[in-house]
Amino acid sequence: MKELKITPIKDGTVIDHITPGRALKVLRVLKIPESTSSVVSVLMNVSGKKGKKDIVKVENRELDPKELDKIALIAPKATINIIRDYEVVKKHIVEIPDEVVGITRCSNPTCISNAREPVESRFHVISKDPPRIRCYYCEREPEDIAEGII
Amino acid sequence: MNFKNRDIISIKDFSKEEIEFVLDYAKHMIPYAQGEKHTTLLQEKILATLFFEPSTRTRLSFESAMHRLGGRVIGFSDPSGTSQKKGESLADTIRMADAYSDAIVIRHPQEGAARLAAEFAEVPVLNAGDGAGQHPTQCLLDLFTILTEKKKIKGNNVVLLGDLKYGRTVHSLAYALALFKADLTFVSPETLKMPKEVINECKELGVEPTSTTSLEKAIKDADVLYVTRIQKERFPDAEEYNRVVGSYKVDTALLQEAKKDLIVMHPLPRVIEIDPSVDTTTHALYFKEAFNGIPVRMALLSLIFGGKKL
Numbered sequence: 001m002k003e004l005k006i007t008p009i010k011d012g013t014v015i016d017h018i019t020p021g022r023a024l025k026v027l028r029v030l031k032i033p034e035s036t037s038s039v040v041s042v043l044m045n046v047s048g049k050k051g052k053k054d055i056v057k058v059e060n061r062e063l064d065p066k067e068l069d070k071i072a073l074i075a076p077k078a079t080i081n082i083i084r085d086y087e088v089v090k091k092h093i094v095e096i097p098d099e100v101v102g103i104t105r106c107s108n109p110t111c112i113s114n115a116r117e118p119v120e121s122r123f124h125v126i127s128k129d130p131p132r133i134r135c136y137y138c139e140r141e142p143e144d145i146a147e148g149i150i
Numbered sequence: 151m152n153f154k155n156r157d158i159i160s161i162k163d164f165s166k167e168e169i170e171f172v173l174d175y176a177k178h179m180i181p182y183a184q185g186e187k188h189t190t191l192l193q194e195k196i197l198a199t200l201f202f203e204p205s206t207r208t209r210l211s212f213e214s215a216m217h218r219l220g221g222r223v224i225g226f227s228d229p230s231g232t233s234q235k236k237g238e239s240l241a242d243t244i245r246m247a248d249a250y251s252d253a254i255v256i257r258h259p260q261e262g263a264a265r266l267a268a269e270f271a272e273v274p275v276l277n278a279g280d281g282a283g284q285h286p287t288q289c290l291l292d293l294f295t296i297l298t299e300k301k302k303i304k305g306n307n308v309v310l311l312g313d314l315k316y317g318r319t320v321h322s323l324a325y326a327l328a329l330f331k332a333d334l335t336f337v338s339p340e341t342l343k344m345p346k347e348v349i350n351e352c353k354e355l356g357v358e359p360t361s362t363t364s365l366e367k368a369i370k371d372a373d374v375l376y377v378t379r380i381q382k383e384r385f386p387d388a389e390e391y392n393r394v395v396g397s398y399k400v401d402t403a404l405l406q407e408a409k410k411d412l413i414v415m416h417p418l419p420r421v422i423e424i425d426p427s428v429d430t431t432t433h434a435l436y437f438k439e440a441f442n443g444i445p446v447r448m449a450l451l452s453l454i455f456g457g458k459k460l
Contacts, residue, residue, distance in 0.1 A: 110281050112262040117239050119266060137262025138283055139160065141347050 023054035107142035153453035179445035192221035198251035199225030211443035303330035312378035328352040334359035401425035
């Protein structure tokens, strides 16, 4: 019987240690596949040294590690590996920024940021571990950050 | 301490020292608020009052405060006569008011509206209530009322009663009272309890609030009883409202159990939660509290226009 294996990539970016079940949300935050024509592999519930995790591999494209910090809200333990010729040439652990703009929607339906106004959603990060954010506009804290990912 | 051109959006934007400064400033405004002394401090200034939601006290007291300071007022109290009805965004309405006035007071049914207004206005914006969100000037006048009656805020046992879930005044007030280290007791029906995030904020400020559904128990040790209306307009469905309306009533029989110097406050309007027989007792402070809106708002208006102490 043939077995389909996800092989190591030659060049590109591997996002490792994603909270299990969050890989598709990570893709949404990074606007993949719309933002790239590269081959993207998604692995979910992979057994690792520290339990289950998801992994995303983007071939032939080096994503800017800082840009990837925005996934930290939903995958706070994620690591970004830049791969060249099968070798990890750069490793970056994501860090939650102090302010989160345009990534997640306010969970309060009557918040003005959810109305037809020319503004993006905006949150202050009040705790990085565990991630807690507060809406700049209505001052509410969403209970489930991943739920509101735009 | 510099308040010139500052937006007044949330009580959380103020430090304890800044609140004390505003309250002290407000004390000096009382004779002007009562019409005993006169000033033309803001005679060149125009205040725009944009009320997208009904209001009696907040709008009238802001307008009275501006007039008492010698300034002028433009605005509306019913958005049905404005371009909002034609689909104009709040951002565009604010841009217009910004061009026509020197400061903007806004009340809006959506939380965060005042913060958004402040982004689009060059002139200072004062939040007069945004949905179930913040109402900082009400909070300041409530603190002012407690301070003038009790001489201090710290150590007073303040009971917040009623709709603690949707009521905007109690959220800001609980935070501010915790900042001043008052003791807090929250009394509400189970379904209208104080949101966890407000309780956590109080704890972060070193105050551990007590929560109960029994007003009879809470009244005995109270120094301040802050009553709120169960607000029909904030309920997502009428059934939930019907289940809790009339849960509590403050009347003279209940007050027999209270301390002699208990003060009863209410942001008003009241409906049935305070019996009119309480009005003539020494406990009733809610009408004086409503008056206090004028000196406090006069103080804020003077400060954001860079006014010196009168």
